Amino acid sequence: MKVRILGIGNPILKDDAIGIEVAKYLECKNIVGVEIREVESGGMDLLEEFRGCDIAIVVDSIVTCNHEPGSIIEMTLNELPFTRRLRGAHDADLNSALHLAKAIGMDLPEKVSVLAIEVSDNSTFGYGMTPEVEKAVVSAAEKALSLAFAELKKVSDQDWR
Amino acid sequence: MKRNISINPITRLEGHGKIEIFLNEAGEVENAYFQVPELRGFEVFCKGRPVEEMPQITARLCGVCPAAHHLASAKAADAVYSVDPPTTAKKLRELMYMAHFCHSHIAHFYVLAAPDFICGPEAPPTERNILGVIARAGLKVGGQVIEQRSNAQRAQALLAGRATHMAWAIPGGVSKALSESDRKTLVEWGEGMREFASFSLKLFREVVLGNSMYVDMIRSDPYALKVHNMGLVDRNDRVNFYDGTVKVCSPDGIEIDRYHPADYLNHIAEWVEPYTYLKFPFLKIRGWKGFEEGDSSGVYSATPLSRLNVASGMATPSAQEAYEEFYTTLGAKPVHSVLANHWARLIELIYAAERWCELVKDPEITNPNVHTIPEAAPKEGVGCVEAPRGTLTHHYVTDEKGVLTSVNLIVGTTNNNAPISMSITKAARGLISKNTEVTEGTLNKIEMAFRAYDPCMSCATHSLPGQMPLQINLRELDGKVIRTIRR
Numbered sequence: 001m002k003v004r005i006l007g008i009g010n011p012i013l014k015d016d017a018i019g020i021e022v023a024k025y026l027e028c029k030n031i032v033g034v035e036i037r038e039v040e041s042g043g044m045d046l047l048e049e050f051r052g053c054d055i056a057i058v059v060d061s062i063v064t065c066n067h068e069p070g071s072i073i074e075m076t077l078n079e080l081p082f083t084r085r086l087r088g089a090h091d092a093d094l095n096s097a098l099h100l101a102k103a104i105g106m107d108l109p110e111k112v113s114v115l116a117i118e119v120s121d122n123s124t125f126g127y128g129m130t131p132e133v134e135k136a137v138v139s140a141a142e143k144a145l146s147l148a149f150a151e152l153k154k155v156s157d158q159d160w161r
Numbered sequence: 162m163k164r165n166i167s168i169n170p171i172t173r174l175e176g177h178g179k180i181e182i183f184l185n186e187a188g189e190v191e192n193a194y195f196q197v198p199e200l201r202g203f204e205v206f207c208k209g210r211p212v213e214e215m216p217q218i219t220a221r222l223c224g225v226c227p228a229a230h231h232l233a234s235a236k237a238a239d240a241v242y243s244v245d246p247p248t249t250a251k252k253l254r255e256l257m258y259m260a261h262f263c264h265s266h267i268a269h270f271y272v273l274a275a276p277d278f279i280c281g282p283e284a285p286p287t288e289r290n291i292l293g294v295i296a297r298a299g300l301k302v303g304g305q306v307i308e309q310r311s312n313a314q315r316a317q318a319l320l321a322g323r324a325t326h327m328a329w330a331i332p333g334g335v336s337k338a339l340s341e342s343d344r345k346t347l348v349e350w351g352e353g354m355r356e357f358a359s360f361s362l363k364l365f366r367e368v369v370l371g372n373s374m375y376v377d378m379i380r381s382d383p384y385a386l387k388v389h390n391m392g393l394v395d396r397n398d399r400v401n402f403y404d405g406t407v408k409v410c411s412p413d414g415i416e417i418d419r420y421h422p423a424d425y426l427n428h429i430a431e432w433v434e435p436y437t438y439l440k441f442p443f444l445k446i447r448g449w450k451g452f453e454e455g456d457s458s459g460v461y462s463a464t465p466l467s468r469l470n471v472a473s474g475m476a477t478p479s480a481q482e483a484y485e486e487f488y489t490t491l492g493a494k495p496v497h498s499v500l501a502n503h504w505a506r507l508i509e510l511i512y513a514a515e516r517w518c519e520l521v522k523d524p525e526i527t528n529p530n531v532h533t534i535p536e537a538a539p540k541e542g543v544g545c546v547e548a549p550r551g552t553l554t555h556h557y558v559t560d561e562k563g564v565l566t567s568v569n570l571i572v573g574t575t576n577n578n579a580p581i582s583m584s585i586t587k588a589a590r591g592l593i594s595k596n597t598e599v600t601e602g603t604l605n606k607i608e609m610a611f612r613a614y615d616p617c618m619s620c621a622t623h624s625l626p627g628q629m630p631l632q633i634n635l636r637e638l639d640g641k642v643i644r645t646i647r648r
Contacts, residue, residue: 045310045314103300104300
């Protein structure tokens, strides 16, 4: 089974970089059995990033104003209100794109989980995140990894039985 | 009773755009405003960086048209170093750009424009989307949309290393030549794209032109806007996306201005309104006379329709044929219907696919000489391309070491800021009158005037997320909400 973690963001837009930073952190760990990708695209172009895996875990920034910056919110794609990247400005939102792609028989994951990290500034150009969001990188990465391992474990348990 | 109708993406938690419609005492539309939020600090971020970093940085300004920024920036950097890239490098840049145009125009037509025509402008929003389009047009069309977009994306990646944020065009050329095996792949994808572009125009003819209601809608006054048109033209006065001179024609189709992009500051100025961060560029030759139509106004638009309106034709055969059909059918040149932009976009799609095929069969295209080493001292430069949604200008000034001291950008959508506001007002006035019940369909028809410009806030400011989910608030004069419609 192929499990993929997609860290989505723009590295030069302050806190919007969080997804990319989580992916970078995980890449350094050389984890076996989980593919890590840094993704800077959005909307329908994300389909290519989903192609060919069974389980996808998306890490992206979000502004809900209901959580403290740096909070990690786990949700499914259907529960996802809108993050900057998952709702492309110019084309279909990811959910519609995935429905369309599934209808035409594209090889897409059975399950997509989303880890959204509440951010405070994703409107200023610059490198570096705000301190609260920066602190969330490690815990978000660990959370993503635990989701990935839980999926892998389900399969190995089945195989064992 | 005065009412204030606010069309507002419910994704307001993130950066968002908003349309505000004000009604007067008589219940008629007084005025309409288009507002976008600000992305901060771009110039500050760029100052002090080496100019050669700009093609990579500016590609990250926008997830929608990174290739347009990448190339406008590389051209500005060429000019900063007074370096002329080898012919093959210019052709490769143009080839990559054709793939980008195909990618962008397919998305706009099938995902943003087609739902209004294939599903109907008043169809429920749950059906009026790409899934509704595929339900009616067939799964095969859906498969083609995904495959052709994917090929256009992969073609950019094949040439430029990455499709979204390429690190390829550099001052003096490009960093990688095209191999023969990659060229063959691009020939195959280009031919597929050409067929799909022709199919898309055929679909438009059947669905839109074959329905008198839509033809009447395209020709109707609420969707007409008589302003000046702007676009890049080549030496033969034909549409060009990568290079050329900027040509401006009046609403009567008479050429009133033409200049080298480097001279833009002598021809374009920007008006500021207190209610929005986004500036309103206007023609200096006319001056700012307000949000007015007509020859004496300074307002211009820079859209696919504008490009066709200023040029004498298209540089490739099928696109030229489609261009002639366009003006014969609509009866006059220039065309003023903003909805005709959808048709113009498909003509441009045909051109981009044909030009892709031409370039990839050019004997010079695999020449390994793709870079001229810059030797002159860096100073100042302007780079200009036609982005899918309008003329895009990058202007950089550096010190003697090539470190940026000043950056100015005029992006595609900014050019169209005044026309967009005016089109929204006209559509709203035409569709809302005293005692009109403002339905979701009414709102969508107003939004259609806005959507025809293919506006992109990603770089004008930042993302207007999603398929523009909307919220409409009907308010009493004191601001009390009397009705809200969401979709």
